[in-house]
Amino acid sequence: MSESGASTVRILHVKASIDRRMGGSATAVASAAEGTHLAGDRAAVLATVTVGENLTLVEALPSDVGVNLVSRTWPGRFGFSLPISHWLRAHVRDFDLVIIHEVFSFPAVAAAYWSWRRKIPYVIRPHGSLDPYDLRKHARGKKLLAPLLRQILQRSAGLWLTAQRESERVSTFGARVRKYVSLLPVAVSPYTGSASRFRSAWEIPSEDFVILFLGRIDPKKGLPRTIRAFESAKFERATWFVIAGAGEEKYESYIRRLVRESTARDYIKFVGFLGGEDRADAFAGSDLFVLYSDNENFGLAPVEALHEGLPSVLSDEVYVAKELVASGVAEVVDVRDLGRLVDVFETLSESGNEQLARMRELAADAVLQFEPGRVATRDHELTVSMIAHRVRGKR
Template sequence: MNMKILHVIGCFDKKNGGVYSAITSITDMERSLGFTSDILSIRSDDQQYDSRFFNGQVNLFNRSFPYVFSPSKEAERWMELNIERYDLVVLHEVWAILAVRVASIAKKHQVKYVIWPHGSLDPFDLKKKSFLKKILGNIVIKGITANASAICCTSNIEKDVLETYNDQKNVSISVLPLPIEFNAEGSRERFRDKHNLSANTFVFLFLSRVDYKKGLDLFLRAYKRFLDINNDIDVKLIIAGKGNRAYETYINGLIAEMRLSAYIYSAGFLSGTDKADAFAASDCFILPSMNENYGISVIEALQSNLPVLISDNVYIWKDIIPAGGWVCEHNVDSILSSLNVIHREFTSKQIRMKRPAKVGGNFKKDQLISLYSDFYDLVINKQEVIFS
């Protein structure tokens, strides 16, 4: 069946990181299944996206009053005229006027829709503006989730904690890991030469947005204690990412306060060849996050054959550990304990037991395509979609 699918997101911009990357992964899978994928979004300043990732059209509309929560009268009018051209609508957010209106239009025209919440229905995210979300959840979101043909999660943990504002037994929830294809071959030597790292230096890599929830501050405190215990070790932490200026200032202050500058290198935002080289040059990827409903960079590291240290708040950790690396809790003592284990396993050569590339391969498109094919078939061809 040559399905035509419309993906709806308030801001379709590669600067938004995770959700943008998720949409490109999903639409790439749809293309492999022979489907056509269009995008509907609101126009934004300095908007960037790669049109080559899509075999359909990217439809952009102007924002309208009240200019917050992604409203667009232009987009709504276009939807009314064009929605029946589509077999399925995919909403990539729920806390937006555009998503609410599109769900209503789809229901009116009897076009099925599914929801990819991308963590926005997770308890961690619901703490933000919690009072308002509780009211809107019971008044508005309850209807959107109840009428969806399915809600898509990327892990079983996300499915278990998801808040739909309904009796969960009456809502169809599917687990669809995002397909990730990170095939870039990096150069260990090139990165190390460029950043003056010796061949014997043990390198930890933090490659993510520099944000309070990522756990970088906790890692720095554990890293300081680890260095105090192992003061003769040749080790570096590479921080590859950008973030809010105030939070970056806070992190730089911590580094100065703990006198860690000699053991840390800030590489800034990396992409393309530089990103692949960073993975190849490192010995352990770290993400002791406070909350992560998937973790695309974690999988990219694994596919680069780089073992990972992640917190148990990274929802896919059970699919990764132990062959892909190590898991810690989101606290300094647990991170320190993990650093000692990692040091011991590398020193004793136990690291050879790890198989990060094999674990990362489980998230590739060819491993997931049948799961996606079955999902779309059930959504389109059955009145009710029930997933275990």
């Protein structure tokens, strides 16, 4: 707490990169910082930056959220930055709690170290990086880091997770650590989406059905499977699959090749990264959102879609699916059952489908559980609990 003893909490959010093109994890940091602000607490963001990054996420934050961007230094990998270590050494005492939004980066290690040295409690929001799925990537290197990670986790005030399923699966490398679970806030876009503008821009007739994928182009997103399901479906009416996003150049080129070679290529549009008004238009101009991913520790995009009344079909590995299904706005398909995905595509795209209409009606109520103000109130109570527990533990 502040020195005055007031209930305002000073929170520092740390991430290696806040580049919007990084996808959900960068968006989650900006949303968390805005949530801190909405709760009446003092928020600041600390991240590294290099030339050419898309910084619209932090540029859109309220003016009294402190934004501290420092340069990366050679060799630049893993967010390596001597300036960020210097900044933390000088300023971490200005905060009551440090929230580290990743694990495998230099800024994460530096933030944990200087918080510990200055006796400031810190929590880690891994955003899926401690899930078994992610730990399989570069597994040998991560295994070598296990002793360091165990120490970082052991010294922390806890792990802050975004879904109960993530809590059940998360690896702590043997550290005894408290777990906190809270949904991520998902703000309403400042832009009003226009279905006609979207369809006109991409030459899609107004009466046709549109299935939308919008997100980072990444192997875990299941796009090759989704394209195969779309190819296999026998649609009652003209149906389009729109792929919106960007990713690593080599993999994005692979997906573009799959689209060119697809038997349904005349009805698949790869429109690239969409932001701002174009993003809102895509949600407004579509009929069904799809995220048939191998693993999502949350799933921001299907929640964003609800703001435009857009229901979803999700794999059972999208962790937010439980909440969306309970709210009646999503269908969940086993990630191994491609035939079922084909059936869902065919059924929900039928003219006058009552289930799809009902899902659209429920969207406005379903999205309220992610409303930033509500989440901010819950998260403020959590942060006070984290700080209090950490202080008691040191006595």
